[in-house]
Amino acid sequence: MKSTFRVLFFLKRDKVKKNGNMPIMARITIDGKLAQFNTKLEVNPKNWQAKTGKVSGRGAEFTRMNEMLDGIKATLYKHYQTILERDGYVTAEKVRNTFLGKEEKAKTLLQVFAQHNEQYALKVGKTATHRTYTRYELTKNRLAEYIRTNYHVEDISFREINVVFIEGFYLFIRENYPCTHNTAMKFVQRFRTVVLFAHNLGLINFNPFGAYKLKFEYVERGYLEQDELDRIYQKTFASKRLEQVRDMFIFSCYTGLSYVDVCELRAENIKVSFDGNLWIIKKRHKTNVTSNIRLLDIPKAILQKYDGKLPDGKILPIISNQKMNDYLKEIATVCGINKKITYHVARHSFATLSISYGVPIESVSKMLGHTNIRTTQIYASAPRLVA
Numbered sequence: 001m002k003s004t005f006r007v008l009f010f011l012k013r014d015k016v017k018k019n020g021n022m023p024i025m026a027r028i029t030i031d032g033k034l035a036q037f038n039t040k041l042e043v044n045p046k047n048w049q050a051k052t053g054k055v056s057g058r059g060a061e062f063t064r065m066n067e068m069l070d071g072i073k074a075t076l077y078k079h080y081q082t083i084l085e086r087d088g089y090v091t092a093e094k095v096r097n098t099f100l101g102k103e104e105k106a107k108t109l110l111q112v113f114a115q116h117n118e119q120y121a122l123k124v125g126k127t128a129t130h131r132t133y134t135r136y137e138l139t140k141n142r143l144a145e146y147i148r149t150n151y152h153v154e155d156i157s158f159r160e161i162n163v164v165f166i167e168g169f170y171l172f173i174r175e176n177y178p179c180t181h182n183t184a185m186k187f188v189q190r191f192r193t194v195v196l197f198a199h200n201l202g203l204i205n206f207n208p209f210g211a212y213k214l215k216f217e218y219v220e221r222g223y224l225e226q227d228e229l230d231r232i233y234q235k236t237f238a239s240k241r242l243e244q245v246r247d248m249f250i251f252s253c254y255t256g257l258s259y260v261d262v263c264e265l266r267a268e269n270i271k272v273s274f275d276g277n278l279w280i281i282k283k284r285h286k287t288n289v290t291s292n293i294r295l296l297d298i299p300k301a302i303l304q305k306y307d308g309k310l311p312d313g314k315i316l317p318i319i320s321n322q323k324m325n326d327y328l329k330e331i332a333t334v335c336g337i338n339k340k341i342t343y344h345v346a347r348h349s350f351a352t353l354s355i356s357y358g359v360p361i362e363s364v365s366k367m368l369g370h371t372n373i374r375t376t377q378i379y380a381s382a383p384r385l386v387a
Contacts, residue, residue: 005030005080005090007073009053011045012038020044026072028092030080035092037100039072041065075099086159089205107203108155109194110147113140116197129286139190146172158198161208166191182216189214221378222339223349229253231335233298242334244317245327247302251316252346254299256354256368259321259343260285266313270295270303284369291369351376 006029011022021042028035043065047057055065079098083090107115117136124130146169147156166188173184192209199207224232233250237243252262261284269282278295295303303315310317319327321343328341339345347368354364365376 004032005077007076009039009069009073010050011043011048013045017042022048024048024069026076028076028095030090030092030095033092035096037096039069041068072099087205107198108157109161110140110144110155112158112198112201112203113143113194116194127288135186136190136194139187139194142173142177142187143169143191145176158195158204158208161195163208163212166209166212180217182219185214185216221348221352222341222345223352224253224337224339224341224345226353228335228337228339229349229353231337232331235331235335237331237334241319242327242331245319245324246331247305248316248318248324249328249331249341249343249346251299251302252343253349253353254296255280255293256291256347256350256364257282257293258284258286258347259324261291262316263318265315267315270315287369287371289369289371291367293367 008027008029010025010027012025013022015023021044024039024041024043025036026039043055047055047062049056054069055062076095076099079095080090083094083098087094113136117133117140120128120133120136124133144154147153150168150172169191170184170188173179173187174181192214195204195208198204229250232246235246237246248262252258257265257280261282264285265280265282269280270278271281273279273281273294278300280293280295281290283290306316325342328343328345332339332341351364351368354367355361361373361376365373368376370376
């Protein structure tokens with residue numbers, strides 16, 4: 001619907017100058033909302049026609065003043081049309097500020113992305129993780145590459161973002177970096193978050209993603225069967241390092257803790273609960289949701305094995321995640337397991353085996369520290385081993 005636009009000139013009668021003149025004000029009204037400013041012109045009230053908003057009287061001075069008022073009105077109308085075509089909407093304040101040269105220059109995509117990331121960095125360690133922050137930074141850098149490569153500029157305005165631009169970014173990621181469809185979609189998803197951020201700031205009033213649908217492919221999550229876990233746990237390794245990696249991995253298979261949560265695990269996180277059993281009670285690093293996990297005999301035995309033998313309050317032998325995954329490949333080979341094993345497979349194995357043994361999905365969800373049970377339902381297709 002077209003907005004209503006009016007310009008009215010009037011005298012500011014409470015500002016009478018020594019010569020008897022009063023300032024001529026301009027009032028812009030758009031859809032019932034107004035903004036006004038001083039035209040820097042002045043006239044004696046006896047020479048002002050309120051009904052027409054014009055100066056009355058004979059002489060070149062009065063003629064020139066009316067021409068200047070007509071020029072102001074024409075310029076305001078031109079700014080109105082320009083802003084409407086550019087942004088899709090217009091306000092009286094925007095028109096006034098443009099006329100006065102005060103309009104804030106529209107922020108570009110990468111400028112707003114940087115602003116978003118600066119604010120996100122403030123949440124790290126409180127409601128967000130540093131890992132997620134680095135992913136937003138990586139997405140910004142990938143967008144910058146895409147814009148330079150495909151558009152041959154350093155930045156673009158939000159009005160240039162459309163479905164073609166978004167799909168082009170997805171294809172740029174797939175073609176230039178070794179990643180899956182879902183990984184590329186994650187880049188697009190973070191891009192969409194920043195567009196929403198710009199919308200919430202009032203920088204744009206449209207949604208470039210309105211006609212674009214994020215589509216993730218179903219990925220079957222790898223996990224180990226019970227006999228494969230037993231094979232790894234019972235294996236005697238010649239290398240102490242392999243033995244330690246095995247112990248950490250098996251510990252997570254029976255507790256569902258991720259690598260980072262095991263790294264952060266301390267003795268104070270293990271407590272005797274109301275049932276007289278030992279429980280891990282700890283907030284997940286990723287979601288800050290509390291996980292409550294009862295310690296079974298195998299993870300208890302692993303903790304006892306390293307009790308008092310590690311420095312800095314650690315209760316398990318920690319090494320880097322990359323090294324951990326390298327050693328797990330070796331362990332799989334030694335144990336005759338023809339599956340790709342990473343440390344995160346332990347968490348998937350815990351979830352899948354818990355459900356297959358009849359543990360209620362609500363309980364599994366709480367132990368995993370999921371914020372949404374639909375995340376846990378991914379594992380619900382596992383065959384039940386116990387009725």
